[in-house]
Amino acid sequence: xxxxxxxxxxxxxxRTRDGTVKAVNGVSFDLDEGETIGIVGESGSGxxxxxxxxxxxxxxxxxxxxxxxxxxDGQDLADMDEHDLRxxxxxxxxxxxxxxxxxxxxxxxxxxxLLEPINLHLGLKGEVAYRRAIELLRAVGIPDPEQxxxxxxxEFSGGMxxxxxxxxxxxxxxxxxIADEPTxxxxxTVQAQILDLINxxxxxxxxxxxxxxxxxxxxAGIADRILVMYAGHIVERAPTDELFANPRHPYTLGLLAxxxxxxxxxxxxxxxxxGAPPDMLNPPQGCPFQPRCxxxxxxxxxxxxxxxxxxEHKSACWVDVTAPAEIERAKQRGYIPLRPVGGxxxxxxxxxxxxxxxxxxxGN
Numbered sequence: 001x002x003x004x005x006x007x008x009x010x011x012x013x014x015r016t017r018d019g020t021v022k023a024v025n026g027v028s029f030d031l032d033e034g035e036t037i038g039i040v041g042e043s044g045s046g047x048x049x050x051x052x053x054x055x056x057x058x059x060x061x062x063x064x065x066x067x068x069x070x071x072x073d074g075q076d077l078a079d080m081d082e083h084d085l086r087x088x089x090x091x092x093x094x095x096x097x098x099x100x101x102x103x104x105x106x107x108x109x110x111x112x113x114l115l116e117p118i119n120l121h122l123g124l125k126g127e128v129a130y131r132r133a134i135e136l137l138r139a140v141g142i143p144d145p146e147q148x149x150x151x152x153x154x155e156f157s158g159g160m161x162x163x164x165x166x167x168x169x170x171x172x173x174x175x176x177x178i179a180d181e182p183t184x185x186x187x188x189t190v191q192a193q194i195l196d197l198i199n200x201x202x203x204x205x206x207x208x209x210x211x212x213x214x215x216x217x218x219x220a221g222i223a224d225r226i227l228v229m230y231a232g233h234i235v236e237r238a239p240t241d242e243l244f245a246n247p248r249h250p251y252t253l254g255l256l257a258x259x260x261x262x263x264x265x266x267x268x269x270x271x272x273x274x275g276a277p278p279d280m281l282n283p284p285q286g287c288p289f290q291p292r293c294x295x296x297x298x299x300x301x302x303x304x305x306x307x308x309x310x311x312e313h314k315s316a317c318w319v320d321v322t323a324p325a326e327i328e329r330a331k332q333r334g335y336i337p338l339r340p341v342g343g344x345x346x347x348x349x350x351x352x353x354x355x356x357x358x359x360x361x362x363g364n
Contacts, residue, residue, distance in 0.1 A: 003033075006071040007070055010024055010026070011026055011068055012046075016281075021280045022232055023232055026067075027046070027229075037226070038211045042255075045231060046229050054210075092174055093174055098181035100158070100165045101158070109149070109151065109152060110149055114168055117171040118172075133171075136171055137164070137167055142163055142164070166198065179198060180212045183213070217259065225237065231278050231280065235289065239312055249289075250294065250317065254292075258273065286303050297318060300319075304316045
């Protein structure tokens with residue numbers, strides 16, 4: 001069966017007074033029906049720009065998709081006119097934005113905003129549409145939906161507003177749901193509820209999901225596969241369990257090392273990735289992570305291809321970060337590996353791999 005979404009060589013740039021920002025630089029991936037993929041990376045890595053490019057929601061100008069294909073059910077969204085795109089947005093592809101308070105109209109009742117996609121995409125009107133809206137609010141866990149449907153956004157908590165956004169996004173039973181940092185600014189308990197809700201709806205509606213986040217813990221329990229982005233590139237891709245158990249790109253190692261662990265409290269100092277993300281007006285030659293990478297070699301001045309390193313596991317790196325000689329050389333630059341297991345560095349449980357770079361010596 002063909003993937004429901006295929007992104008091929010996507011390049012998105014922003015024209016500014018200072019020059020051209022190469023925000024997304026040759027991204028390719030696919031998504032199967034009913035599958036969830038997580039796209040992770042630090043701020044500025046190109047995650048959100050990738051998702052907004054899929055739906056062509058970036059303002060043009062200054063944004064421009066300069067190259068690539070976005071094939072959804074065989075149709076190239078990158079080459080589609082605005083009239084046809086409007087039929088797909090909110091109907092076949094929906095998006096949950098990271099800030100519901102700025103996405104909801106503050107002077108419109110929740111019911112009015114929920115009825116809009118129901119009227120537009122499902123063609124339902126009157127009492128039938130109103131009942132559908134109440135059903136959606138109930139489905140996303142809004143208590144007393146018959147009363148709350150008449151409320152305004154400011155009368156809802158942050159978690160409830162995000163549930164309303166999810167209700168709007170699934171109103172037309174989309175085939176693809178893009179969730180861009182859906183748990184930002186929510187407390188941990190509410191984050192878990194929102195993620196559980198998205199996962200539950202995916203199973204019930206057989207919807208494919210793209211989950212965008214900077215939090216590895218968010219994708220650990222919900223994504224089938226993970227794409228790691230850095231400076232507009234996908235630098236590593238793998239099934240979730242495989243990525244956490246056997247990370248193979250130096251940037252992924254750094255991300256995992258920066259996640260706090262309960263069993264490290266009072267024992268080890270939290271690691272960080274040295275340096276700063278590159279200026280995408282003038283990105284570095286070759287591998288964009290090379291200036292911050294303890295494994296860097298001269299060959300890194302040429303951008304590496306995707307190398308198959310495991311089952312459905314690819315890493316864009318010239319170096320085998322599990323090779324003892326490479327680890328020893330990286331140690332001399334301040335890299336401190338933890339918990340060596342059979343040539344790899346593996347955490348004790350899923351999502352607990354603990355690797356990275358640091359300038360200080362520390363004990364195990």
